[in-house]
Amino acid sequence: MEETIRFELNGKRTELLLDPNQTLLWVLRYKCGLTGTKYGCGMGFCGACTVLLEGEPVRSCMLPVSDAANKKIITIEGLARNGDLHPLQKAFMEYDALQCGYCTPGMIMTAVGLLMKNPEPSQQDIIKGMEDNLCRCGSHVRIIKAIQTAGKEMKGGR
Amino acid sequence: MRKAIKNDKESLKSEEHIREIKRRDFFKLLGGGIFIFFQPFDAFDLLELQAQQGRSLPKDFNAFLQITEDGLVNCYTGKVEMGQGAITSLPQIMADELDVPYEKVKMFMGDTDLCPWDRGTNGSQTIRTFSISMRAAAAEAKAVLMQLASENLHVPVSRLEVKDGLVSDTANNRSKVSYGELTKGKKIERHLDRKAVLKDAAKFKYVGKPYLHQDARIKVTGEAEFSADIKLPGLLHARILRPPSHGAKLLTADVSEAEKIKGVRVVRDGELIAVLSDDRDKADQAIVKVKAEYSFDEIKVDDKTIFDRILNAKSTANVVRSNGDPETGRKISDTVIESEFHNSYVAHAPIEPHAATAMIEGDKITAWVSTQTPFPAQESIAREMNVPLEKVRVITPFVGAGFGGKSAHRQSVEAVKLARITGRPVVVAWTRQEEFFYDTFRPAAVVKITSGMDKSGRITLWDYHTYYAGSRGSDTIYDVQHSRTTDYSRGSVHPFGTGAWRAPGNNTNTFARESQINIMASKAGIDPLDFRLKNLKDEKMIGVLKAVADKFGYTSAKNPSGRGYGIACGTDVGTWVAHMAEVKVDKNTGHVQVIRVACAQDMGLCINPQGATIQMEGCITMGMGYALTEEIQFQGGNIRNQSFDTYEIPRFSWVPKIDTVIMDRKDQAPQGGGEPAIICMGAVIANAVFDATGARLYQLPMTPERILAAMKKA
Numbered sequence: 083m084e085e086t087i088r089f090e091l092n093g094k095r096t097e098l099l100l101d102p103n104q105t106l107l108w109v110l111r112y113k114c115g116l117t118g119t120k121y122g123c124g125m126g127f128c129g130a131c132t133v134l135l136e137g138e139p140v141r142s143c144m145l146p147v148s149d150a151a152n153k154k155i156i157t158i159e160g161l162a163r164n165g166d167l168h169p170l171q172k173a174f175m176e177y178d179a180l181q182c183g184y185c186t187p188g189m190i191m192t193a194v195g196l197l198m199k200n201p202e203p204s205q206q207d208i209i210k211g212m213e214d215n216l217c218r219c220g221s222h223v224r225i226i227k228a229i230q231t232a233g234k235e236m237k238g239g240r
Numbered sequence: 241m242r243k244a245i246k247n248d249k250e251s252l253k254s255e256e257h258i259r260e261i262k263r264r265d266f267f268k269l270l271g272g273g274i275f276i277f278f279q280p281f282d283a284f285d286l287l288e289l290q291a292q293q294g295r296s297l298p299k300d301f302n303a304f305l306q307i308t309e310d311g312l313v314n315c316y317t318g319k320v321e322m323g324q325g326a327i328t329s330l331p332q333i334m335a336d337e338l339d340v341p342y343e344k345v346k347m348f349m350g351d352t353d354l355c356p357w358d359r360g361t362n363g364s365q366t367i368r369t370f371s372i373s374m375r376a377a378a379a380e381a382k383a384v385l386m387q388l389a390s391e392n393l394h395v396p397v398s399r400l401e402v403k404d405g406l407v408s409d410t411a412n413n414r415s416k417v418s419y420g421e422l423t424k425g426k427k428i429e430r431h432l433d434r435k436a437v438l439k440d441a442a443k444f445k446y447v448g449k450p451y452l453h454q455d456a457r458i459k460v461t462g463e464a465e466f467s468a469d470i471k472l473p474g475l476l477h478a479r480i481l482r483p484p485s486h487g488a489k490l491l492t493a494d495v496s497e498a499e500k501i502k503g504v505r506v507v508r509d510g511e512l513i514a515v516l517s518d519d520r521d522k523a524d525q526a527i528v529k530v531k532a533e534y535s536f537d538e539i540k541v542d543d544k545t546i547f548d549r550i551l552n553a554k555s556t557a558n559v560v561r562s563n564g565d566p567e568t569g570r571k572i573s574d575t576v577i578e579s580e581f582h583n584s585y586v587a588h589a590p591i592e593p594h595a596a597t598a599m600i601e602g603d604k605i606t607a608w609v610s611t612q613t614p615f616p617a618q619e620s621i622a623r624e625m626n627v628p629l630e631k632v633r634v635i636t637p638f639v640g641a642g643f644g645g646k647s648a649h650r651q652s653v654e655a656v657k658l659a660r661i662t663g664r665p666v667v668v669a670w671t672r673q674e675e676f677f678y679d680t681f682r683p684a685a686v687v688k689i690t691s692g693m694d695k696s697g698r699i700t701l702w703d704y705h706t707y708y709a710g711s712r713g714s715d716t717i718y719d720v721q722h723s724r725t726t727d728y729s730r731g732s733v734h735p736f737g738t739g740a741w742r743a744p745g746n747n748t749n750t751f752a753r754e755s756q757i758n759i760m761a762s763k764a765g766i767d768p769l770d771f772r773l774k775n776l777k778d779e780k781m782i783g784v785l786k787a788v789a790d791k792f793g794y795t796s797a798k799n800p801s802g803r804g805y806g807i808a809c810g811t812d813v814g815t816w817v818a819h820m821a822e823v824k825v826d827k828n829t830g831h832v833q834v835i836r837v838a839c840a841q842d843m844g845l846c847i848n849p850q851g852a853t854i855q856m857e858g859c860i861t862m863g864m865g866y867a868l869t870e871e872i873q874f875q876g877g878n879i880r881n882q883s884f885d886t887y888e889i890p891r892f893s894w895v896p897k898i899d900t901v902i903m904d905r906k907d908q909a910p911q912g913g914g915e916p917a918i919i920c921m922g923a924v925i926a927n928a929v930f931d932a933t934g935a936r937l938y939q940l941p942m943t944p945e946r947i948l949a950a951m952k953k954a
């Protein structure tokens with residue numbers, strides 16, 4: 083039942099021997115040690131588990147690891163380069179766009195996907211793009227501002 | 241020179257207190273330096289607590305401050321960080337009182353081995369109670385340091401000044417010594433049991449300035465550890481068999497199919513049936529293979545009939561406060577209005593469900609727990625496992641929000657039990673369904689109000705009855721000659737667990753009171769802000785109302801004006817708040833869009849205006865949920881909401897423009913900030929809906945169906 087699954091995880095070639103039906107979220111968290119990706123609902127409703135698969139934000143709680151085979155995965159841990167934070171990470175800090183911080187990785191990963199598709203999103207675009215990511219602490223207004231700012235910075239070239 | 245240090249005799253007296261703490265090897269763990277132990281409750285609080293808990297509190301001091309041998313300031317407290325920002329604001333206070341750079345102050349929170357006992361993080365106590373004593377402890381520490389510096393530099397204390405942890409002689413600025421040098425090789429203990437002389441607020445360098453979340457960096461990189469993130473070799477993932485409803489009793493369980501799954505271990509310990517595996521997926525697969533039969537003995541009640549049950553329950557009536565005589569009030573009233581308000585059960589629904597990771601090494605139990613109550617969790621574990629307290633260490637990593645829901649810590653005992661049985665570290669991370677099932681919901685409640693006024697719109701009668709909401713926030717607040725508040729509670733009415741939910745009681749009471757005030761204002765033909773100002777004597781309430789009206793750009797109008805403007809005000813945890821909102825109601829669908837909300841808050845001295853503003857925004861955003869959609873649907877003990885598809889919390893598209901005002905009150909004691917701004921959200925939206933449509937909503941949440949029904953009646 084177990085087989086070798088290969089993927090590129092945060093730029094590193096990764097090879098695991100496991101049941102291909104295992105959930106990507108649990109594989110990332112407990113086989114790869116990347117616990118920044120969070121469990122929130124297990125049904126794709128909250129977005130806390132969002133990672134990028136081939137540049138697309140996906141809900142890792144709903145995905146068998148086999149769907150990631152031979153693909154590129156980026157998690158929250160893979161955003162910074164050489165200790166230099168991604169503009170979205172910086173903007174989330176600058177705008178204090180978090181409280182408890184539990185939904186934050188999923189928010190940022192969804193926003194990365196959003197900005198990759200639409201580097202200059204309007205407020206409405208951001209609301210639409212982030213609508214299915216839930217935050218209970220109520221940091222929404224700040225998250226919107228952070229995404230707008232990061233978009234501008236990224237367009238300015240980084 | 242002021243006598244700042246306790247004499248030896250007093251120190252000896254405190255030896256008894258310290259012994260308890262010593263037993264826990266604090267000093268071995270923490271090295272040398274200056275230690276100031278303090279107690280964050282005043283004597284009345286302690287007495288009340290003892291009465292409430294029916295037991296005496298541990299004798300030791302509740303927190304301590306350490307000036308380390310390298311001049312750092314560490315504060316150890318049982319409080320936790322769950323997004324409210326205590327980890328950011330508390331060091332501001334200490335940095336100011338001790339005259340050290342902000343970066344040199346560090347909080348150590350919620351670790352039962354390192355931190356002295358604390359009952360938990362709730363009721364917005366961290367700033368308004370805890371920080372007061374912490375500040376005094378910092379002042380005491382500074383006094384000790386000044387004494388040491390005086391001896392070291394051979395000059396009287398009065399000639400010394402401190403800047404950034406460096407003490408110097410004002411008469412000879414080449415003569416200086418750092419806090420680190422002063423504490424080197426020392427082990428000085430002091431116990432704070434008197435009032436310390438505090439720094440003049442005008443000299444604050446850090447307090448009152450906006451500080452960004454100190455923990456933001458590790459939260460945006462994914463490094464911040466939560467309770468299910470603990471990496472331990474041999475970790476087992478557990479899933480536990482749960483009953484289908486509250487009140488269901490397990491009759492039989494057939495685990496044979498689950499046992500057949502390779503790599504799954506099934507554990508039975510009395511009522512506890514769990515499946516464990518190295519892989520979470522396997523545990524998930526196994527748990528659904530357990531075939532269980534139950535008997536059902538449930539209370540016959542659902543989300544529609546609960547209000548009758550509440551009103552008919554054999555409850556204890558307790559007159560909380562009264563003034564004048566309601567019968568006289570009724571007689572002198574020209575208009576009497578009777579209303580009944582309903583509020584539903586709501587869930588805390590933090591995005592992090594309850595989680596705990598447990599490890600047992602020899603006879604020492606360590607548990608990382610997502611909890612607001614690490615010490616009560618430690619006590620629960622020790623009791624259930626039948627071991628002495630000191631054999632249990634509860635560590636509280638970052639908590640993915642609580643709002644009161646993580647005062648319950650059932651998962652911690654589950655994880656420890658399973659770790660003991662399996663001999664391996666175990667993580668119990670609840671599913672969203674488990675989180676909804678075991679949540680201690682905010683109780684459903686009823687408020688009945690009979691109020692009267694004279695022809696001029698002066699309130700002459702206020703007879704207020706609150707059923708099962710709790711009395712917090714049930715104050716009349718208006719200047720009424722004849723008023724009475726009666727609280728009905730204590731009977732058992734709920735078919736499942738209930739508990740404190742952000743500003744417990746106050747959301748229901750403020751919804752009822754402030755709706756009733758608008759009903760009266762409308763009947764009197766007076767603008768609802770003018771009506772309030774006419775009936776208020778409370779200067780602080782008048783202050784926040786005027787401030788919010790100014791921020792909102794409010795102009796007077798009789799309701800309903802068609803503008804969709806709402807207003808509400810109240811007090812919570814020592815803080816005064818007033819809100820105004822503008823809504824749009826879709827008259828075809830009954831859907832409410834909140835366009836903007838303004839909020840003014842008088843919270844005394846505001847430590848971190850940035851953090852306080854964020855809490856206000858959070859309260860306003862979260863509060864729209866209980867106002868508009870959030871409601872637990874149930875039949876007996878069967879909770880129908882299992883996830884965010886059927887339990888709708890606020891999303892990005894809901895969020896209004898938010899404007900906040902914090903009143904400048906540097907001369908006053910700091911008050912609570914995590915809860916007050918949520919209390920008005922039900923009433924401010926209900927009043928805005930009335931102003932937009934002429935429809936009065938008497939029940940929360942104001943779902944589209946309820947709004948359409950109310951519009952039909954209007």
